[in-house]
Amino acid sequence: MRVPPGVTASDFAAAIKQFQAIVGADWVFTSDEDLNTYRDFYSPLRGEPTERVASAAVAPTTVEEVQAILKVANQYSIPIYTISTGRNLGYGGSAPSYSGSVVLDLKRMNRILEVNVPNAYVLVEPGVSYFDLYRYFQDKGIKLWVDCPDPGWGGLIGNALERGSGYMLPGIRNHFQAHCGMEVVLANGEVMRTGMGALPNAKTWQEYKTGFGPFIDGVFSQSNFGVVTKMGFWMMPEPDAYLKGKILLPRYKDLPAFVEILNYLENTRVFNGTPDFGSPLLVNPLIADWPEMLQGDGPQISPEHLALLKNLKLGYSPELEEYGLKNKIGYWECSLTFYGPAKAIWEQWEYAKEKCRAIPDVAFEDGEVYKTPFTPEQIEKIHLPEIGIPSLQNFVFGARSKLNPNPTHGHLWFAPIIPRNGEAIYEINKLFAEVAEDMGVPIQFSFALPACYWERSFIVINGFSVTEDVKQNQKTMAMYTELVKRCAAKGWAEYRSTTLFHDEIMSEYSFNNHALLRFHETVKDAVDPKGILSAGHYGIWPKHLRGARK
Amino acid sequence: MLTRRDMVKLGIASAAIPAMAGKAVFAAPSAAVRLHKVVYDARIPASVAFGNRAQQLGAPVEAINGDVTALWFNDLHFMWRNSKASVAGLTRPSSLFALEQMAHLAGRRVVFRAEHRTQAGGICTHRVAAPGGFVAFRDASPYWPAHMAQSIVRHAAPVSDHMRAQSMIAAPAPDQNVLISWIIAAA
Structure with missing residues (x-):
């Protein structure tokens, strides 16, 4: 049997026995x-x-069992690593940040626990997956849509706490922002409810987020300050209709002007789904495709087109642009998604087009207005999570294709947040190219386009390939580290990462001698003095491990 | 309520597979385990040949286009709750990776996994997962997909001890030129 670091074999054996007594022997692994x-x-x-692995796992079914487990962990100083459904591919999976944790x-x-249809919210436990909730809605004919990521096998609570996203309305697709109220088991075993949930017999726990006094829900996301055992989420009521339109920009230099228009249209809610960038000329498809x-x-x-893709600098050559202009192939494209009354969203699309006509030679592809309930033929044409249907489709695109000629063994997501302007898109691509050249690691795509899951900022999400070649993986990790540093030097940083890089990324959030991290550590020491909860997660280490890590 | 097996998402069968180079992969019929469905990828000719042969042999078949969502959501999710039947297929590794994750949540495992890799010149090499690694086997015929279908359908599920394959969830293998034949069965 593996034993967690810093724990004696006899103590661990005693703890395991107690875990078995709490949850039953079948549920301790x-x-x-x-x-x-x-x-x-x-x-x-x-x-x-150096692979991070667990020494054991324990699977409770109730809040009381979670409390009892934490009591035992405190007694024997057992490091615990909490997961809900344990997916998180590309961000560390369910392997502990601190190797050897239970x-x-x-x-x-x-x-x-609760589904309120008229006010469109749910209250769930951590093991509820997007598929579970979708199936529940389908079985009961509930006209609520669950906003889900790709793939949809994860859990609502885990994804929200990791600050994941989906595709629908801005306040819904930001999964942490969509939550309303949580229940947390603190490291000392005490159960706390946030927001209106702190009111005994609360009637609005899932209807009003902030309660009275400090709004502390955020400290339980991307952290290790407690074990979240319940969360409320706002759902999206099924809208009257759905529409997606495409905007095609003919020239490489069109991005800055377009992003300004895009921002205006989003910030005034002319469209309300996730904008989606692609490049027909660079053969970088939309998710909508x-x-x-x-x-x-x-x-x-x-x-001819393929040949022109071979000699590009930052995704550009005048010849490629000329080829695109001649053949009416957009350099860039962006799809806008609209949810709402059929008549209104068509008019909103018309208004969006009107604004975009400020860009010379811009072109459009009108989508069809699909009224709900959708027909099976319509559903086949839509990227399913955009209409609240969880899916595993994205794994198909890991397969070999023209667009992905060398599929790999997985990937590490590198996802810096950059400003919502066109210049930043060119600038980060320039940085990627420089670092790739310096490090001798090829970049898979000639030009990385931003994702628009969050309002007011872009994320540039790159998947760095994991291979069977150990040395290649080491090079990739070195490049990741270098990119973290060089992005930080530009004033950009990652919103989330694989657990292997949590320390490096957190160390870049260093304003005023790491005041933010020091605050995290102050909280950590106060609420988890023995440091039993998810040590090292997001760079927050308990006191007894902190010195060695810095 | 989940069972313990629902939680055990991985397992490595411990029995050794006999040396297979040059021998039939399926040495002996296993105890009868009903085959609920044979899955093939309608986009891939070898997989279609596999599905066709399975159907000729009387097995229920289902086509996918790489995506296993509907297969799992509408069918296997329920079947795995109520039946011990097996599921088999010849697909890209990415399809199996997704399906395997869902199977493990239902207490099912990949009990047989063979890799078929197309090499330069169109030659296909074959190897089967075994404890400690893969073991190569020969099938130089272009009809190897039909042979695999025949073996799998006729023997239902090669889960007798000597054939039980390494069923640790594999890291996703590159899809390039690779197909996997597989059987998912009760753990």
């Missing part, structure tokens, strides 16, 4: 066979001595 499930399937360290697996806490790609082999590219 210590064999290599069982613990393999808690590895990170995308780890670049897979099979290496995984507290909340998958069995999978009850949908996935359904079409599933039916075929992707876009058809002429030999």
Whole structure:
């Protein structure tokens, strides 16, 4: 049996016995066979001595069991690492940040506690997945949409606490922002409810977020200050209709002017779904194109076009631009999504087009207004999470295709937040190219386009490939580290990352001698003095491990 | 309520597979385990050949286009709750990776996994997962997908001890030129 670091074998054996008494022997896992499930399937360290692994896992079903487990963990100073459904591919999976921790697996806490249709909210436990909630809505004919990420097998609470996103309305697709009220088991075993939930017999726990006094929900996201056992979420009521339109920009230099228009249209809610960037000329498809790609082999590219893709600088060559102008292939494209009354969203699309006509030679592809309930044929044409349907479709695009000729063993997401302007898009691509050249690591895409999940900022999400080649993986990790540093020097930083880089990224949030991290540590020491909860997660280490890590 | 097996999302069968180079992969019929469905990818000719042969042999088949969502959501989710039947297929690794994750949540495992890699010149090499690694086997025929279908359908599920494959969830393998034949069965 593996033993957590700093814990004696006899203490660990005693703790395991007590865990078994709490949840039943069947729900405490210590064999290599069982613990393999808690590895990170995308780890670049897979099979290496430095791979982060669990020493055991324990799976409670009730809040009381969570409390009892934490009491035992405190008694024996056992490091615990909390997961809900344990997906998080590309961000560390369910492997602990601090190798050797005992995984507290909340998958069995999978009850949908309340669904309020008129006011469109739910209250759920951590083991409830997007698929579970979607199935519940379908079975009961509930006309609420659950905003889900790709893939949709994760859990609402885990994804929100990691600050994941989906695709629908701005306040809904930001999954942490969409939450309303939480229940937390603190490290000392005490149960706390936030917001209106602190009011005994509260009637508005899932209807008003901030309660009275400091709004502290945020400290339980991307952190290790407690174990969240319930969360409320606002859902999206099924709208009258859905529309997606495409804007095609002919020239490389069109991005800055377009982003200004895009921002205005989003900030005034002319469109309300996630904008989606692509590049027909650079053969970088929209997410909205996935359904079409599933039916075929992707876009058809002429030999001339393919040849022109070989000699680009930051995704540009005058010849490629000329080819695009001649053949009416957009350099950039952006799809806008509209949810609302059929008549209104068509007019909103018309207004968006009117604004975009300020860009010379801009072109448009009108989508169709689909009224709900959608027909099966309509559903086939839509990227499913955009209409509240969880899916595993995105794994298809890991397969070999024209667009992905060298699929890999997974990836590490590198996702810096950059300003919402066109110049920043060119600037970060310039940085990617410089770092790639300096480090001798090829970048997969000639030009990285931003994602627009969050309002007011862009995320540029790159998946760095994990391979079977240990040395290649080391090079990739070195490049990741270098990018963290060089992005920070530009004033950009990552919103989330694989657990392997939490320390490095947090160390860049260093204003005023790391005042923010020092505050995190002050909170950590106060609420978890023995440091049992998810040590090292997001760079927050308990006192007894802090010195060695800095 | 989940069972313990629902939680055990991985497992490595411990029995050794006999040396297979040059021998039939399926040495002996296993105890009868009903085959609920044979899955093939309608986009891939070898996979279609696999599905066709399985259907000829009387197995219920289902086509996917790489995406396993509907197969799992509408069918396997319920079947895995109520039945011990097996599911088999010949698909890209990415399809199996997604399906395997859902299977493990339902207490099912990949009990047989063979990799078929197309090499330069169109030759396909084959190897089967075994404890400690892969073991190569020969099938130089272009009809290897039909042979695999035949073996899998006729033997239902090669879960007798000597054939039980390494069922640790694999890291996703690159899809390039690779197909995987597989059986998912009760743990």
